[in-house]
Amino acid sequence: MNKPEWMKNRKFVTGIVITAIVVILSIIGTFFTPYDPNAMDASAKLAPMSAAHLLGCDNFGRDIFSRIMSGMGTTLIVAIGTVLIGVMGGTVVGAFTGYYGGVIDEVLMRFNDAVLAFPSILLALVFISILGSGKYNVIIALGIVFVPSYARIVRSEFLRCKNMDYVKSAKLIGVSDLRIIFVHILPNAYKVILSSVAIGFNNAVLAEAGMSFLGIGVQPPDSSLGRMLSEAQTYLFIKPSYAIISGSMIVLMIFGFSMLNEGMEEWSDA
Amino acid sequence: MKKRIVSILSVFVLATLTIALGGCSGDKTGGSSKIVVGIAQDLEDSLDPHKAVAAGTKEVLFNVYEGLLKPDPDGNLIPAVAEKYEASEDGMSYTFTIREGIKFHNGNPVTAEDVKYSIEKSAGMMGDDPLISAFSLIKSVDIIDESTVSIVLSEPNMEFPSYLAMTNSAIIPADNENPDTEAIGTGPYKIVSRSPQENIIMESFDDYWGDKAYIKDVTFKVEANADTIVMDLLGGSIDMFPRLTTTQVSQLNDNFEVYEGTMNLVQALYLNNSVEPFNDIKVRQALCYATDIDNILELAFDGKGSPIGSSMFPSFGKYYMPELNDVYTYDVDKAKELLKEAGYENGFDMKITVPSNYQPHIDTAQVLVEQFKKIGVNAEIDLVEWNSWLSDVYTNREFESTVIGVDASTMTARALLERFRSDADNNFINFSDPRYDEIFDMAVSTTDDAESTVYYKQLETILAEDAANVYLQDMAEFVALNKKFEGYTFYPMYIQDISKIKPAAAQ
Numbered sequence: 001m002n003k004p005e006w007m008k009n010r011k012f013v014t015g016i017v018i019t020a021i022v023v024i025l026s027i028i029g030t031f032f033t034p035y036d037p038n039a040m041d042a043s044a045k046l047a048p049m050s051a052a053h054l055l056g057c058d059n060f061g062r063d064i065f066s067r068i069m070s071g072m073g074t075t076l077i078v079a080i081g082t083v084l085i086g087v088m089g090g091t092v093v094g095a096f097t098g099y100y101g102g103v104i105d106e107v108l109m110r111f112n113d114a115v116l117a118f119p120s121i122l123l124a125l126v127f128i129s130i131l132g133s134g135k136y137n138v139i140i141a142l143g144i145v146f147v148p149s150y151a152r153i154v155r156s157e158f159l160r161c162k163n164m165d166y167v168k169s170a171k172l173i174g175v176s177d178l179r180i181i182f183v184h185i186l187p188n189a190y191k192v193i194l195s196s197v198a199i200g201f202n203n204a205v206l207a208e209a210g211m212s213f214l215g216i217g218v219q220p221p222d223s224s225l226g227r228m229l230s231e232a233q234t235y236l237f238i239k240p241s242y243a244i245i246s247g248s249m250i251v252l253m254i255f256g257f258s259m260l261n262e263g264m265e266e267w268s269d270a
Numbered sequence: 271m272k273k274r275i276v277s278i279l280s281v282f283v284l285a286t287l288t289i290a291l292g293g294c295s296g297d298k299t300g301g302s303s304k305i306v307v308g309i310a311q312d313l314e315d316s317l318d319p320h321k322a323v324a325a326g327t328k329e330v331l332f333n334v335y336e337g338l339l340k341p342d343p344d345g346n347l348i349p350a351v352a353e354k355y356e357a358s359e360d361g362m363s364y365t366f367t368i369r370e371g372i373k374f375h376n377g378n379p380v381t382a383e384d385v386k387y388s389i390e391k392s393a394g395m396m397g398d399d400p401l402i403s404a405f406s407l408i409k410s411v412d413i414i415d416e417s418t419v420s421i422v423l424s425e426p427n428m429e430f431p432s433y434l435a436m437t438n439s440a441i442i443p444a445d446n447e448n449p450d451t452e453a454i455g456t457g458p459y460k461i462v463s464r465s466p467q468e469n470i471i472m473e474s475f476d477d478y479w480g481d482k483a484y485i486k487d488v489t490f491k492v493e494a495n496a497d498t499i500v501m502d503l504l505g506g507s508i509d510m511f512p513r514l515t516t517t518q519v520s521q522l523n524d525n526f527e528v529y530e531g532t533m534n535l536v537q538a539l540y541l542n543n544s545v546e547p548f549n550d551i552k553v554r555q556a557l558c559y560a561t562d563i564d565n566i567l568e569l570a571f572d573g574k575g576s577p578i579g580s581s582m583f584p585s586f587g588k589y590y591m592p593e594l595n596d597v598y599t600y601d602v603d604k605a606k607e608l609l610k611e612a613g614y615e616n617g618f619d620m621k622i623t624v625p626s627n628y629q630p631h632i633d634t635a636q637v638l639v640e641q642f643k644k645i646g647v648n649a650e651i652d653l654v655e656w657n658s659w660l661s662d663v664y665t666n667r668e669f670e671s672t673v674i675g676v677d678a679s680t681m682t683a684r685a686l687l688e689r690f691r692s693d694a695d696n697n698f699i700n701f702s703d704p705r706y707d708e709i710f711d712m713a714v715s716t717t718d719d720a721e722s723t724v725y726y727k728q729l730e731t732i733l734a735e736d737a738a739n740v741y742l743q744d745m746a747e748f749v750a751l752n753k754k755f756e757g758y759t760f761y762p763m764y765i766q767d768i769s770k771i772k773p774a775a776a777q
Contacts, residue, residue: 040640042568059517060569060636133653215626219651221636233497234629237521 012263018256026076029069037062037070038221046239055245058228059235064242068249071223075253078139078217078224079204083197085143086204090150091193095181097151098158109155112148120145120203121210133216135224142207146200153196157189198261202254209250225250304487305755305771308499308508312467312492318449319440320392325677325764328437329512330490332765333472334375335440335455338366338385339431343770345585345681345762347431350480351380351441351456361426361717368417373477374443375453375460382413387444389421389434402679404433428717429682436680458483458769467492474769484772485755496629509752512766515630516572519748529749530574531760535675536581536686537631539622539638539740542669544700547620552612554737558598559605560645561638561740570633574746580730581676581686583744585762589683589726594734605645617646623663623672626653630745631673638673638740664698675745677764683726684714690733701738 007013034054041061049056055064093112097105115123120142127141161167162185170180205225211217212226220227225246232243311326319335322328338352349355352366372380390396393405409424423430433439446454453461458480459472470490474483491508493499500521502508519528539557541548548554563577576584579594609615620642624635632653639649649671654662663669678685688694691710692702706729713725734741751758751771759770 038640040569040637042565045569060633215653219653220632221639221651234515234517237500238517 009263009267011259012267015256015258015260015263018252019260022072022253022256023076025069026073029066029073033063033066033069035063035066037066037223039063046235046242049241056239056241058231058242064228064245067223067228068225068245071225071228071246072249072253074135074218074222074224075205075208075226075250078135078142078208079201081136081139082142082146082204082207083200085139086146086150086200087193087197089143089147090152091154091186093147093151094154094156095158095186098155099162099177099181099185105155108151112151115145115148116152121207124207124211125216128211128216133219135218135222138208138211138217142204142211145207146204150193150196150200153192154189157192158185161185161188195261195265198257198264201257205250205253205257225253303485303773304489305485305510305768306489306491306508307766307768308493308502308511309490310493310496310513312494313464313470314466316450317453317461317464319437319442319455320388321450322437329764329766330470331437331440331453331455332457333459333488333768334453334457334461335437335442336457337434337436337439337441339435341435341681341761341763341765343759343761343767345587347435347681350435351385355431357431361423361428361430363420363422364430365414365418365420368419369479370417372456372479374456375475376443377477378443378445380441380443380456382416382419384444385419385441386411386413388441389419389439391442392439402433402436402438404430405439426715426717428719428722429680429684432680432682459488467494472768481769483769484757485768488768503750503752506752509755510750510758510771512747512749514748514750516574516746516748519750520572522750525753526750527753527756527758529751529758529760531747531749532576532583532585533675533677533745533747534583534585534762534764535677535745536578536583537634537673537675537742537745538581539635539671539673539742540676540699541671541739542667542699543702543738544667545670547612547614547618548670550612551736552608553614553618554740555598556605556608556612556645557642557647557740558737559601559608560642560647561598561742562600562641563742564600565641566634566637566742569637570630571743571746574748575743576746577743578741580734580741581690581739582683582730585744586678586681586683586686588723589730591727591730594730597734598737602644609645609647617648619648619650621650621652621670623652623654623659623669625656625659625674627656628674631675634742635673664696667698667700673742681762683723683729687713687726687729687733690729690738699739701733701736703732703736706732 039062044053044057044061046059047053047057053063055068058064093108097108123145124141127144128137131137131141167180167184170184208217208224209226209229212224213230215230218224218227228246229243232246236243309326309330313327313330315321315323315327319331322331336350338350339347340350342348351369351372353369355364355366357364368380368382368385374380389411392402393408404427407423407425407427409422412420412422414420440455442449443454446452458475458478460475462471462473464470469492472488474486493502499511500518503511503522503526522528541554543549567573567575577595579597580591582590584590609617622635622638624631635651639651642649663672687710689696690701691697691707709725709728713722713729716722749758754774755771756774757770757772759767761767
């Protein structure tokens with residue numbers, strides 16, 4: 001029996017399996033967790049791994065497994081939101097500047113360069129200090145920071161396509177610019193955008209973890225992987241498993257997406 | 271090429287080895303006559319005692335400067351630069367006799383001019399803003415003779431001497447032109463050098479008038495990163511660190527003696543009494559009933575800490591009222607009932623603003639959020655930077671509630687209770703009760719100590735009964751000291767007295 005084409009690609013399969021586990025766990029985590037992820041229990045402070053608490057408990061006696069489940073959900077939502085804002089904003093900016101060129105292109109792209117010149121975390125910090133901290137503000141801040149890189153990718157695709165024959169023909173028969181941009185050129189750029197989405201997703205997961213680690217992302221008592229890692233560092237010597245588990249989950253998430261991305265690239269090249 | 275890399279590497283290895291070995295030998299020979307004390311922040315504000323504002327600066331400068339009087343570990347005032355003093359009967363003037371033979375670190379004797387200069391400088395008579403508000407009472411500082419100075423007040427004030435025991439009222443030489451950078455005092459230690467963001471090196475003062483310090487060399491090392499403190503203690507680069515958390519303490523090994531005291535802070539969930547729903551006394555009382563202090567101590571502080579019921583902590587023995595701890599005992603039903611009476615049957619949403627650099631307060635807030643859920647109150651934590659906390663919460667009073675610890679600047683009940691006067695500048699919770707203002711005025715104006723104590727106790731009772739804040743605890747303070755040393759002494763104030771620490775007796 002022949003395996004379907006995609007199952008032959010080991011990277012893709014690994015990616016799909018890991019990502020599926022992560023996504024399913026976090027979807028379940030939003031509706032059901034073994035314990036209330038914020039419920040404290042003085043008798044279970046820093047409890048070791050056991051049948052009752054699969055991964056043990058943190059310094060407040062909160063079940064780490066439950067917190068990982070809900071924390072992954074938070075991290076995932078932030079990552080999805082960030083990439084969504086980044087891709088949409090970037091596509092619009094990139095499409096128009098790439099298609100029209102001229103003065104707007106110059107101005108927007110120089111502005112783009114300026115934004116890209118800043119370290120992204122620093123820029124996100126600036127937005128957070130204006131917007132205030134919290135989950136949704138982190139999404140907005142990171143989303144804005146992610147726009148320029150997508151804008152640049154989409155713009156270069158548009159530059160490549162806009163002088164192709166099919167675009168010229170479309171222009172000749174009087175198709176409107178908007179229709180050319182979104183119906184004719186954009187579908188041809190999807191491959192490039194898609195692979196950058198996967199990379200962006202990884203960056204977003206890392207950025208959220210980084211910001212929560214610094215205490216400006218998700219606010220306590222809510223959990224996120226970065227927040228948990230930050231809380232765990234105080235107990236590094238007493239309960240190393242806490243930090244190792246939260247850290248590994250971040251690694252796992254990113255590993256899954258990277259594999260998925262590489263698998264997809266190999267697949268489309270073949 | 272490869273060879274070169276190897277040789278470069280071996281040079282590096284040798285270099286690090288020598289450094290490491292050098293560290294070892296130094297440790298053995300100089301072991302106990304030199305101590306390195308870790309501090310959380312650098313002395314950024316000023317070395318001028320009259321300009322030092324940060325508690326972290328003052329606790330270090332305590333070793334360098336002295337006032338006319340100084341506090342002792344039991345909270346009493348003892349003579350320092352002044353040998354003795356007399357108060358006039360009406361409490362309007364105080365006469366100080368300067369200690370005979372007392373010298374500054376530069377070798378010059380302390381004169382009446384120096385005392386007059388120092389008091390006038392710290393009272394703002396030389397243009398600077400005075401840091402001690404009570405010094406605005408000073409009408410004049412008069413030199414009676416070479417060793418006698420009299421301070422005349424514009425109105426009677428019984429607590430005046432305690433203001434002379436602060437670092438902010440220290441005696442410094444009148445001829446020092448750069449007190450900001452050149453620290454000259456009369457304390458048991460003198461500053462040798464200071465490297466910003468790194469350390470302050472001190473040496474014991476040979477001509478000190480009192481009991482000389484046991485340890486000759488002291489280095490205060492700035493430990494800006496809280497996560498490295500434990501490693502530095504274990505690794506031996508610091509010998510002592512005040513104010514550790516229980517978690518940090520549990521990671522130390524047998525080489526350290528841990529001294530347990532109290533922080534002398536009033537930690538509470540401070541409520542902005544002028545915003546809804548906290549302007550309703552029933553809501554405030556409901557929150558008090560809903561708070562299980564023992565549970566907070568258990569969850570966030572490993573059971574350490576002293577519960578308090580008003581703006582007073584146990585080390586102020588005379589004024590402290592343990593019975594106020596029982597005004598609100600943990601009672602969820604009662605809390606719900608009060609909320610219902612106040613018209614918040616279904617609870618409400620509230621925001622707890624917490625400075626992000628104080629983990630104990632963040633932990634406390636997290637437990638409070640869980641406890642308030644039980645009465646239907648949905649609290650949300652908002653972490654802010656220390657500077658934003660100072661401007662938004664403390665100065666502009668734009669907040670709903672906050673978890674913080676409030677300390678006393680002097681060893682007087684007034685220092686803790688004055689802020690709740692309805693018109694006080696630092697009344698950041700907007701507490702207002704005409705009865706309180708009236709009793710406070712009586713407490714301050716009386717010259718009879720017993721009488722004023724009674725008044726202060728009434729004030730504490732009002733704060734508790736009005737549920738001005740959700741009072742929590744005086745946090746436990748842990749000081750780790752390497753067993754090479756002994757004799758760490760707690761003060762009822764924010765002070766690190768290094769002169770009392772001595773090398774451990776040979777084992």
